[in-house]
Amino acid sequence: MLEAATAEFGEHGYEAASVRAIARRAGVDPALVHHYFEGKSALVAEVVEVPLRPDRLVRDALDGPVDELGARLVRAVLSAWDSAGVRPAAVAALRSAIGQGPVARMLREFLRREIMHRIASRLGDDDRADAELRAELAASQIVGVIMVRYVLAFEPAASVSIDELVARVGPAVQWHLTGRPPGT
Template sequence: MSPRGRRPGGEDTRAAIVTAARTEFAQRGYDGTSLRGVAREAGVDPKLVHHYFDGKSELFVEVMAFPANPAVLVEQIAAAPRDALGETLARVFLAVWDGPEGRERFAAMFAAAAAHEEHARMVREFVGREVLHRVVESMHADPDVGPRQKEALEVRVALGAAQLIGMGLLRYVVKVPAVADASVDELVAILGPTLQHHLVPPSPH
């Protein structure tokens, strides 16, 4: 017998978890939301949240309707040869967002972020913790790398992300013809070297 007030498993339960998560993320932001809090809001056993979703980032991906899981994308980027990191990052970004569904999601996500601070905070915290931070950690897994070096790299990774998001806004939202009509290969050829410079600065001579 299920505890009083808690839902049994099923599609309705999954939907209730997603609805509760949407409320929790909006009220508490990404960093302040816990899976236990989502379970409490949904009226379900916390184990059910873990049953349907492999962690908070996967639940957030579902709530935001991202077309891909950023954790998987970070793995693809981290596996790229160091001298092809910028090109890989540009191709992965375009592969995710360039389809019809991706374009709609991108436009909706950033329109909401521009209009609502709570939405912007969710996206900001999620991108910071689950994307930028993971990219930095994968690039500097060496324990001898100091905090100052990691902090400098975080700035570089964030600038690279700004370049991609800016391109995405021009391509998918504002639809500036020169950018909206360019092929993926054209954009990668232009963006790749700039991103490479952000992520892997040349060694001082």
């Protein structure tokens, strides 16, 4: 099934691939795919062998008041990346997303659909295009911290505590999410 998923995502991308087509390719019933995997996003996590599920992290962080969402997102993402068992595979997945070719395209669609769209929806704005942009800018701040802390490993950013980063980066993320400085 994983081979079939890899091939299907590679040919059609994340959005157009379907569990049904993956099952057909693997010669199994779609119900069997659903029995083993929760859905398309779970298949992506298996295909790229990443031990964290960014969509699940974000879904959990979205649960709670919007005016603390920035801090929750920063804490959830950094707590996951800080785990020694997760980091090498997470860095590898990030490198894949940045690369060229079908895996990169699949990962980008996955991130856009399962993360950006979900955050934008949670903002509950009338101006959906603006909410999408704000979600992307919030994500840009979080991706940037991941780059500086875990990939480029600049000091002191690589060594300060998560609490410190939540206190410093959370407000910037929050500003992007709501479009105004926190507390105003």
